[in-house]
Amino acid sequence: xxxxxxxxxxxxxxxxxxxxxxxxxxxxxxxxxxxxxxxxxxxxxxxxxxxxxxxxxxxxxxxxxxxxxxxxxxxxxxxxxxxxxxxxxxxxxxxxxxxxxxxxxxxxxxxxxxxxxxxxxxxxxxxxxxxxxxxxxxxxxxxxxxxxxxxxxxxxxxxxxxxxxxxxxxxxxxxxxxxxxxxxxxxxxxxxxxxxxxxxxxxxxxxxxxxxxxxxxxxxxxxxxxxxxxxxxxxxxxxxxxxxxxxxxxxxxxxxxxxxxxxxxxxxxxxxxxxxxx
Amino acid sequence: xxxxxxxxxxxxxxxxxxxxxxxxxxxxxxxxxxxxxxxxxxxxxxxxxxxxxxxxxxxxxxxxxxxxxxxxxxxxxxxxxxxxxxxxxxxxxxxxxxxxxxxxxxxxxxxxxxxxxxxxxxxxxxxxxxxxxxxxxxxxxxxxxxxxxxxxxxxxxxxxxxxxxxxxxxxxxxxxxxxxxxxxxxxxxxxxxxxxxxxxxxxxxxxxxxxxxxxxxxxxxxxxxxxxxxxxxxxxxxxxxxxxxxxxxxxxxxxxxxxxxxxxxxxxxxxxxxxxxxxxxxxxxxxxxxxxxxxxxxxxxxxxxxxxxxxxxxxxxxxxxxxxxxxxxxxxxxxxxxxxxxxxxxxxxxxxxxxxxxxxxxxxxxxx
Numbered sequence: 070x071x072x073x074x075x076x077x078x079x080x081x082x083x084x085x086x087x088x089x090x091x092x093x094x095x096x097x098x099x100x101x102x103x104x105x106x107x108x109x110x111x112x113x114x115x116x117x118x119x120x121x122x123x124x125x126x127x128x129x130x131x132x133x134x135x136x137x138x139x140x141x142x143x144x145x146x147x148x149x150x151x152x153x154x155x156x157x158x159x160x161x162x163x164x165x166x167x168x169x170x171x172x173x174x175x176x177x178x179x180x181x182x183x184x185x186x187x188x189x190x191x192x193x194x195x196x197x198x199x200x201x202x203x204x205x206x207x208x209x210x211x212x213x214x215x216x217x218x219x220x221x222x223x224x225x226x227x228x229x230x231x232x233x234x235x236x237x238x239x240x241x242x243x244x245x246x247x248x249x250x251x252x253x254x255x256x257x258x259x260x261x262x263x264x265x266x267x268x269x270x271x272x273x274x275x276x277x278x279x280x281x282x283x284x285x286x287x288x289x290x291x292x293x294x295x296x297x298x299x300x301x302x303x304x305x306x307x308x309x310x311x312x313x314x315x316x317x318x319x320x321x322x323x324x325x326x327x328x329x330x331x332x333x334x335x336x337x338x339x340x341x342x343x344x345x346x347x
Numbered sequence: 348x349x350x351x352x353x354x355x356x357x358x359x360x361x362x363x364x365x366x367x368x369x370x371x372x373x374x375x376x377x378x379x380x381x382x383x384x385x386x387x388x389x390x391x392x393x394x395x396x397x398x399x400x401x402x403x404x405x406x407x408x409x410x411x412x413x414x415x416x417x418x419x420x421x422x423x424x425x426x427x428x429x430x431x432x433x434x435x436x437x438x439x440x441x442x443x444x445x446x447x448x449x450x451x452x453x454x455x456x457x458x459x460x461x462x463x464x465x466x467x468x469x470x471x472x473x474x475x476x477x478x479x480x481x482x483x484x485x486x487x488x489x490x491x492x493x494x495x496x497x498x499x500x501x502x503x504x505x506x507x508x509x510x511x512x513x514x515x516x517x518x519x520x521x522x523x524x525x526x527x528x529x530x531x532x533x534x535x536x537x538x539x540x541x542x543x544x545x546x547x548x549x550x551x552x553x554x555x556x557x558x559x560x561x562x563x564x565x566x567x568x569x570x571x572x573x574x575x576x577x578x579x580x581x582x583x584x585x586x587x588x589x590x591x592x593x594x595x596x597x598x599x600x601x602x603x604x605x606x607x608x609x610x611x612x613x614x615x616x617x618x619x620x621x622x623x624x625x626x627x628x629x630x631x632x633x634x635x636x637x638x639x640x641x642x643x644x645x646x647x648x649x650x651x652x653x654x655x656x657x658x659x660x661x662x663x664x665x666x667x668x669x670x671x672x673x674x675x676x677x678x679x680x681x682x683x684x685x686x687x688x689x690x691x692x693x694x695x696x697x698x699x700x701x702x703x704x705x706x707x708x709x710x711x712x713x714x715x
Contacts, residue, residue, distance in 0.1 A: 123714050132629065132710045153634065159710075160631025171626045171713060175354035184351075188631045232630075244714060 076144060079240050079272040080129050081105040085138035087124055087295075098124040100295040101138070106288075108239065109270040111263050113282055116292035122276035125292065126242050129274060130163055131155045143239070160188040164233035166262070168245035170225040172217040178228045179204060179213035182235050189236045200235070207231040207261075223254035230261055241265065241273040247282065259285045352643035355616055363648075366612045370652035371659065373605035374690050377598055378660050379667075381682045384594050386521070386675030391586040393517035394458075394525055395579050397470035400547035401556050403578040404436070404563060405571045411578075411585040412441055412544065413520070421541040423567060430562045432554035437466035438543035440533040446526065447503040453494055455486070455526035457504070459533020466547050469527050474498060475513030481532040484509040487524035488516050492672035504528075505536055519675055520586075548572075602693055609648060609697035613641055617704045624705065625712035638702050645694035645701075653687050 075081065087099040099121045106112045114122045127133050128140050131147045140147040143162060150158070159165075172181045179200045186196035204210045209227050217225055226246065233241055243262060247255030259275070263285050266273040275282060283289055291299040356363050391413060404427060409417035419438075427436040440459035445452050460467035462478050469477060469485050475498045478485055484504075486496055491514050496502070500511045509528065518525035534540050550559050560572040573581065617624065624637055664676045 127711055127714055130629075132714075156631050156633060158631070159629065160633070163631075165629055165713075167626075167713065171622070173351070173623050173626065175358055175620075175623070176351060180350065184627075185630050188633060188636070 075105060075107075077107050078105040078141070079108060079143065081139075081141040082125075082128065082135075083139045083141070085128060085135045085140060087121075087128060087133070088136040098295050099128065099135070102295075102297050104129075104290065104297065106272045106274060108272050109266055110287045111266045111273045111275065111285060113286035113289045114274065114276040114292055115278065115280070115283070115289055116276075117278055120292040121295035122278075122292055123244055124295070126244055126274065126276050129240075130165070130242050131158060160185070161190070161236055162239045164236065164238035164241040166226075166229055166233045166241065166243035166246045166258075168248045170217070170222075170229040170249070172225060172229055172232070174217050177214050177216055178209065178220070178231075181217070181228060182232045185232055185235050203231050203235055204228075222249050223251070223257070226250055226254065226258050230258055234261075234265055237269060237271070239271055241271060243273065243275045243277075245277050245279075246275060247277060247279050252281070255279065255281065352640050352647060355620065355640075356644055356647060362612065362615075366608060366648055367652045367655060369608045370605055370648055370690070371655040373601045373608070374652055374656035374686060375660050375663065376601045377686045377689065378656060378678065378683060379664065379676060380594055380598050380601070381686060382664060382676035382678040383521075383674060384590065385677040385679065385682070387590060388583065388586060389677060390517070390519040390521055390675055392579055392582045394470055394520075395582055397517055398547060398575075399466065399549065400437070401550045401575055402548035402560055402563070403573045403575070404546040404548060404567075405544070405573070407569045407571055409545075409571055410573070411582045413582050413585045414589065415585070417544050419543050419545065419570070421543065423570070424543070424546050426567055427546055427548060427563055430559065430566055432550050432559040432562065434549040434551050435464065435466070436546040436548050437461055437464050438530060438546055439467035440530055440537065440542060441544045442533060442537060443523070444504055444526075444536065448494060448496065448500065451494060453490070454523060455490060456520065456523045457533055457536070458525055458527050459530040460527060461530050466549070469513065469515035469525075470517045471515060472513045473516050475511070477513055478527055478529055479512075481529045481535075482507075482509055483512045483528070485513040485515050485527040486511055487518040487526065488514040489519040489672040489675070490524035490526070507532070507536065519673060521590075521673060521675070524673065602689065605690065606693050606697050606700070609645055609694060610700040612648070613644060613697060613701035614704055616644060617641065617701055617708075621708055622712060624708045625710055628708065628710040629713040637705050638698070641701055641705065642695065642698040645698045646691070649690050649694040653690060657683070 082102050082104040085099055085102045086097065089096045089098055102125060114125060116122050128135055129142070131140065131142050131150065134140070134147060142150075142158065147155070172178070173184070176184065179197070182203055183193075183196040183200035186199050187193060191199065201210070201213060204213050207227060207230070209224065209231065212220060212224055212228060217228070220228065226249070233243070241262060246258050246262070250258065259282050262273045262275065265271055275286070290297055395412070404419070404423070406417035406419055409415045421438070424436045424438050427433055438461065442457050443454055444457040446455050458467065462468070465477065472485070473488050475485070484502060490496070491511070496511055498511055498513070502509050502511060509532075515525070515527065530543070534542055548559070548563070550556060556574045560574060563572045564570065627637065667674055668676060
């Protein structure tokens with residue numbers, strides 16, 4: 070495969086297929102997916118349960134390797150990273166938001182946030198200080214000493230988002246971040262992620278089956294049975310939601326960057342629906 | 348030390364308490380074994396150690412008195428005393444004998460010695476007086492306590508009735524205790540007047556024990572002559588031969604139980620937090636983070652158990668010594684430190700055993 074990366078892409082998936090199981094019981098979770106995303110972009114992976122959204126997210130995060138095809142993260146094929154390098158990338162350059170928040174129950178909110186800062190190399194004292202500052206910034210300083218099981222769903226997700234964004238990662242991966250939340254809380258979470266993408270010019274990939282999120286995304290990718298069946302740039306003249314989230318301090322947001330599907334893949338493989346430009 | 352390790356342990360207080368208690372019990376067991384060994388080691392050879400003899404003369408091939416037999420005659424003593432450099436040769440007769448009091452029967456290591464020299468008699472008296480006449484006996488203090496003997500009590504050995512006149516220390520060899528009677532009484536109990544076990548030889552000042560020993564061997568033939576230190580070491584080795592395998596076996600069982608308890612708890616903690624650990628791996632926990640977390644838990648448990656063990660050990664030892672007076676436990680700071688170091692090493696081993704489970708936790712599990 071003659072593959073040329075787009076250096077502006079945070080990640081690229083080129084003809085990626087992921088098969089689970091052994092002979093006779095094989096399941097193709099992801100089939101020949103081509104996808105790339107740039108800084109400042111919020112990409113929405115939309116699809117029903119079992120469509121391969123989560124598998125795709127884990128491939129993008131380098132948590133597993135594809136059966137075939139290439140996953141390029143931060144300009145380098147995931148196969149070329151050592152496990153230590155991938156761990157460092159996850160610690161410093163990727164933030165994760167999970168459907169059920171997945172805060173560590175034995176640790177306070179502040180300690181949960183401080184932990185990822187420590188994983189990224191900060192000293193315990195610095196991590197504690199920065200965690201406090203972050204929680205203040207996210208408006209949940211009052212939750213700092215609380216344990217996750219004492220929080221409401223909305224509070225948990227805000228803490229989880231604070232944890233995910235603590236290291237200002239270049240790539241945020243959010244798996245069904247609104248699924249366990251009421252509308253208002255879900256709106257707040259997506260608003261925060263969008264603001265982060267725009268103000269910090271970071272890439273956010275959200276997997277969801279929540280259609281309410283569509284309006285926030287720069288690009289909507291529909292997955293069915295592991296295949297990308299539709300890719301749509303959000304260029305409508307619908308009013309964009311406010312993205313100047315006070316929780317995400319930084320530069321003033323500009324007009325959301327709109328990507329077209331042709332921008333996303335530089336592969337010359339004919340099966341790749343996004344491969345036509347090269 | 349990470350707070351997380353403390354939090355994980357504290358989340359199941361009952362389990363933590365049981366584990367710490369179990370580990371503490373294993374540490375106490377090991378401490379007690381070593382302390383008992385010290386006590387036995389000291390008690391077994393204290394009689395020899397405190398004996399003023401420069402040389403010990405025994406029958407050929409006999410090399411200790413704990414588990415060996417030696418038979419010599421009165422004539423041997425007379426000849427020994429003629430050897431140049433010998434100041435005195437005091438005979439003793441050692442025999443295992445049943446002592447009866449009321450309906451109770453117990454066995455003692457009956458030692459017949461000559462009261463007029465005192466050599467071979469009780470090394471130290473804690474109560475009463477030493478044996479002066481044939482119808483008197485001195486008992487070991489632990490033996491007396493165990494069977495509730497008092498000064499003035501009557502005991503029967505075979506068809507002889509003896510009066511308890513004193514209690515001695517340094518005469519408790521754990522499995523058996525010394526008792527002291529006159530040589531004549533001991534010989535009469537055996538039924539062979541003139542029979543002795545060995546001679547305790549004092550030499551003149553300035554004389555070389557080695558040369559006197561060689562001279563005795565030349566003169567007598569068919570005897571073994573040991574210098575004091577060598578004979579002491581012979582008996583220590585004999586005592587260790589009998590005791591150390593038992594001690595090591597029980598200590599090894601204690602160590603295995605300790606390892607099993609710790610490994611089990613750590614493994615359960617890992618299994619219960621499988622999802623948490625998968626999340627931590629997803630979030631980029633460094634490769635050493637989770638193993639360190641497991642190890643910290645092990646260290647915390649062992650540290651807490653070590654403190655508990657030390658708190659419990661000394662009162663427990665006193666209690667056991669009261670309940671079983673023949674048991675003498677003597678701890679040294681070095682041995683306590685060694686046991687605690689062994690427990691720390693076991694915590695590391697247990698951590699490594701449990702860590703195998705960490706490898707089978709995958710970051711992907713966070714998404715399931």
